[in-house]
Each structure stands twice: as C-alpha cells, then as structure tokens.
C-alpha cells in the first residue's frame with residue numbers, strides 16, 4: 001500500500017475523502033511505520049533541525065555550537081532554501097571537517113509528503129506528515145503573474161469558527177518553525193522555484209490550518225526566513241498573516257514583524273460575529289478595529305484586508321453590507337487614509353456536515369456593488385481548487401484531536417446520515 005521514495009510516501013487513498021474507517025486506520029498504521037522506518041519522527045532526534053533556524057539563529061549555531069565563522073551559515077541557508085539540498089555531503093563548497101561537524105550536530109529534515117494532488121485549475125495541494133499521528137495541508141494557487149502558497153500554522157485549530165472545516169477537526173498542537181517553513185520548501189522544490197531568478201512562488205499567506213498568532217514565535221521566525229534573501233526573498237508585502245482577531249498579538253506583530261495583515265471579519269456586528277467567530281466574545285469588533293488601527297499607523301501606507309465569507313441568508317444581505325461599509329469608512333477615517341481597509345469577499349465553500357450554504361451569485365454581486373458604491377475597495381475571491389477540496393475554508397489534515405470537537409462533529413455527521421471518514 002505504501003512505498004517510501006526520497007521522503008515521499010505514496011498513499012493512494014490518503015485524502016480528506018477516505019473510503020472508510022478501516023482504510024483510514026490502515027493508512028495511519030502505514031504512515032506510522034514509514035515514519036519509524038525512516039527514523040525521522042519529530043521527537044526521535046536530538047540533532048538540531050536547521051529548518052528551525054532563521055539567519056541570526058543559524059549564525060549563532062555556527063559560532064556557538066560548531067565554533068565556525070558566522071558567514072558559513074549563509075552558505076548553508078542557500079543550499080537548503082535556494083537549491084533544496086538536505087544532505088551535507090552534497091554541500092560542495094563546505095570543507096570536509098565542517099560537513100562532519102554538521103553531520104554530528106545537525107540535520108535538514110523536511111516534512112514528509114504523504115499525498116499531493118493537482119487540481120484541473122492548476123492549484124496543488126499537499127498533505128504533509130508532521131509526526132506519526134498528525135498531518136496538515138498546504139495549497140499552492142497559481143494566478144496571472146503570481147503564485148501563492150497557503151501555509152498552515154497549527155495541527156487543527158483551537159478556535160472554533162462555525163463555518164470552517166479545520167475547526168471540525170479540533171486541535172492538537174502548534175507547528176514548529178521547521179514544520180512551517182518546511183511547507184514552503186516542499187512547494188518551492190516541487191515547483192522548481194529559484195529565488196531571485198525564476199520565482200514561481202511569489203506570495204505566502206498564513207491562512208491554512210490554525211490561528212497563526214496563537215503560535216507567534218514559530219510563525220514570526222518562519223516568516224523571517226520567507227522574507228530573507230538567503231531564504232525565499234519575498235518582499236514584506238508578499239507575506240500575509242491572517243488572524244481571526246487575537247488583539248494583543250496584533251500589537252506584538254506590529255512591533256516585531258513587518259508583514260501584510262489580513263483579518264477574518266465575516267460580520268460587522270458583534271452579535272453575528274460572536275456567533276460565527278467565537279473569539280469575538282473575548283475581543284469584540286471595537287477592540288479588534290482599534291488594534292488594526294494601531295497596526296496600520298505603525299506602518300505608513302500599509303493597508304489591511306478584511307476577509308468576509310459570504311453565507312447564504314446569514315451575513316450576505318444588504319443590511320450586512322451597509323454595516324460593513326460603515327465599519328470600513330470609520331476605519332479609513334480613523335487612520336486618515338483612503339482604502340486603509342480593503343474587503344475580500346469569499347463565497348462560502350461547503351463541506352460535508354456544515355449547516356451553511358454558499359450565497360447566490362446574485363447576492364454576492366449585490367453585496368459587492370453596495371460596498372463599491374460606498375467607496376470601499378472590494379474584491380471577490382474566485383474559488384480555486386474545489387475539485388481537490390483545497391478551496392478556502394476546506395483544509396483538513398489528520399488531527400489527533402485533544403478537544404472533544406472532532407468526536408462531536410462526527411456525531412453530527414452520523415445523525416445526518418453522512419459517511420465522512422475524516
């Protein structure tokens with residue numbers, strides 16, 4: 001059923017749509033065995049995984065742990081992130097002694113590709129094993145002149161946004177820096193991306209599984225590698241972090257990083273937003289918008305994208321559009337900048353068991369028009385990759401849930417007579 005090649009396991013059926021429980025169980029066992037055979041479990045090595053280190057920490061590692069010059073770290077970063085080389089013996093401009101030291105103390109361990117699938121529209125999805133029991137998804141979306149990778153930050157998600165497929169799987173743990181940047185590495189290698197020369201991967205969005213600001217340090221370190229010339233060389237504005245509204249962490253992000261910010265809003269009134277995004281109870285809209293204001297004011301000429309998933313009869317009516325337009329105008333006025341807040345409308349992508357439906361095309365257009373007529377810059381995100389369950393809000397890995405949420409959702413599916421083995 002499985003064969004190990006390079007660090008790829010071919011598992012024909014490992015997808016969000018497994019045939020049945022027995023198949024799933026067999027896949028899990030095979031997966032676990034493959035990890036053990038490779039001797040590369042997440043916890044099985046005391047060597048430093050160099051994927052975990054950004055430029056400064058890698059320089060420190062070379063100086064303090066290996067007793068080497070700091071600039072040697074730059075050579076190694078280029079081998080890893082520009083040329084996708086993970087074997088120190090293939091890093092030919094390093095001396096033999098240094099290679100031996102690296103072999104002793106370090107490794108370059110990428111996530112294991114369990115499964116990957118291409119959509120008819122060019123979108124590509126990977127299911128990546130993070131340890132023998134957990135897997136996450138990353139998605140590459142090519143578009144005119146750009147290629148965007150959607151990256152996960154956690155195994156599952158501790159938040160419980162009501163319209164999100166990831167939320168139904170519960171939560172296991174944060175991803176390490178290596179596991180986050182490893183997603184970029186796997187995709188970039190697959191695409192034949194050459195930083196600074198033939199850039200197929202032009203943008204990264206932290207919009208996959210998880211709330212990135214609940215895994216702050218690892219996410220910020222990984223984003224620093226994405227933006228480093230020795231890493232993937234992406235401009236600050238081409239790396240976007242999307243949050244459901246972790247207010248204190250938005251302020252910290254403003255102090256420590258310089259990336260684009262997107263906020264999952266989905267409703268412009270507290271009553272409705274609390275229903276859709278329970279985090280709103282803790283950080284209501286006024287506090288969230290104040291944090292957004294501080295973020296923009298720290299970075300002149302920056303703007304924030306507010307994501308708004310349109311669900312039929314829930315938040316897609318003219319009254320909701322008018323509330324949103326008012327909120328956006330207030331935001332522009334507060335920061336004294338036109339188009340400081342942009343709106344990205346996302347037609348809801350259904351998944352088995354959800355109680356929500358996609359808005360009609362007519363309602364989506366009417367909603368957008370009302371915002372545009374109110375001078376709010378508004379785009380509609382085209383659905384991509386829905387034939388491989390890779391569309392926005394559909395990501396689903398393999399989560400050994402530490403909450404009750406996955407079991408509860410399975411009961412809901414059973415009560416609806418839906419056979420979903422995920």
Ligand code: SF4
Pocket residue numbers: 157158159160161164165166167208209210211244264
């Ligand atoms: S929408 Fe984002 S923050 Fe909300 S549950 Fe899903 S992954 Fe978590």
